[in-house]
Amino acid sequence: MRARKVTDRVMWVGSVDWDRQLFDELIPLPDGTSYNAYLVTGSEKTALIDTVDPAKTGEWCGLMDAMQLSCVDYVIASHGEQDHSGSIPFALERFPEAKLVCTPKAKGMLIDLLHVDEDRVVTVADGDTLSLGDLTLEFIHAPWVHWPETMLTYLHERKVLFPCDLFGSHLAASELFVSDPARVYRAAKRYYAEIMMPFRTSIVKHLERLSGYNIDIIAPSHGPLHDNPKFIMDMYRDWVSGPLANKVVIPYVSMHGSTQVIVDRLIAALAEQGVQVAPHKMSGGDTGRLAMELVDAATVVLGTPTVLAGAHPQVAYAAILANALRPRAMFASIVGSYGWGGKAVEQLLALVPNLKVELFDPVLFKGLPSESDLRTIDELAGKIAEKHSDAGLV
Ligand code: FEO
Numbered sequence: 549m550r551a552r553k554v555t556d557r558v559m560w561v562g563s564v565d566w567d568r569q570l571f572d573e574l575i576p577l578p579d580g581t582s583y584n585a586y587l588v589t590g591s592e593k594t595a596l597i598d599t600v601d602p603a604k605t606g607e608w609c610g611l612m613d614a615m616q617l618s619c620v621d622y623v624i625a626s627h628g629e630q631d632h633s634g635s636i637p638f639a640l641e642r643f644p645e646a647k648l649v650c651t652p653k654a655k656g657m658l659i660d661l662l663h664v665d666e667d668r669v670v671t672v673a674d675g676d677t678l679s680l681g682d683l684t685l686e687f688i689h690a691p692w693v694h695w696p697e698t699m700l701t702y703l704h705e706r707k708v709l710f711p712c713d714l715f716g717s718h719l720a721a722s723e724l725f726v727s728d729p730a731r732v733y734r735a736a737k738r739y740y741a742e743i744m745m746p747f748r749t750s751i752v753k754h755l756e757r758l759s760g761y762n763i764d765i766i767a768p769s770h771g772p773l774h775d776n777p778k779f780i781m782d783m784y785r786d787w788v789s790g791p792l793a794n795k796v797v798i799p800y801v802s803m804h805g806s807t808q809v810i811v812d813r814l815i816a817a818l819a820e821q822g823v824q825v826a827p828h829k830m831s832g833g834d835t836g837r838l839a840m841e842l843v844d845a846a847t848v849v850l851g852t853p854t855v856l857a858g859a860h861p862q863v864a865y866a867a868i869l870a871n872a873l874r875p876r877a878m879f880a881s882i883v884g885s886y887g888w889g890g891k892a893v894e895q896l897l898a899l900v901p902n903l904k905v906e907l908f909d910p911v912l913f914k915g916l917p918s919e920s921d922l923r924t925i926d927e928l929a930g931k932i933a934e935k936h937s938d939a940g941l942v
Pocket of ligand 1: 627629630631632694713769770
């Protein structure tokens, strides 16, 4: 991809990764991703905001060659994670006069992770500005979106916010700006769910602070740019603190059919009660989709068979994931089956200390549940519907 114009004297100089399928060897990327870097050219100085993932360093160096840039004065490191910082050593080598600008916390990380020369680093405090001549960059410290060292950069004269991962989406696209809002909505929600959701308390504060800035363009580090900032900022406000949905998400596995019968009955009973249901089979399932459902589900019900006296490992994985993502769910339960006994319930509950939920009594059956067993599942659905109604979610 060639350099592309964002606005007057701001260029996109990143890389689109059409084929990447996993991030952190964990997160599915059904739509690839991009690593967005930006070049801001003032009347006196030039700043490069972030670089690209090491897998794209060669391509990125080719882009720099094509631009025939003679000088970069500042390399701004918004974030230490290597998908943005990984090519910084190459940028510093290519532009030997450049200073590396970052937060004090990022300085240590960049030295540890990339072995950059400490003498090249200039740290900036929250609210500091950097003059490029007729253009001014302001640095906004934004810890915990999603690392502790992150900062955002605001270009005053063009009203462009460079928020790094915040407001991003793992979406490889030929268009620079959002052109298909529904597609970007899904990708951004997936990104929020997987990366940002555990830090929503910090994000609330950052959103509040950003409301004091006049922003025309949001240029994140992943996915399309926003020339309608309200679109993505409203979505974030909804995800971090909007109303929960009258919805139950059910991560589950069934080995020989008993737990499937239970989950099917629960789905039907909840549907009859007017509750939205999002079943998610863990075996072979897309965990990003599960994360998205957790953004606004009021209730989580884990469904598990019993394996080696414990929960199925795939359901334990769902519990660990939910615990790490810290969704806003208010209620939870466990359903499932066993052959001769076990500790599946105790094991799963021990995996979710971060979930601040009211627990409905778990319901596990020995073997294939009978019709009278399944009426207990109907009762569980009734209790969930009642709680949702009491919470004003209906
Ligand atoms: Fe896109 Fe946290 O790096």
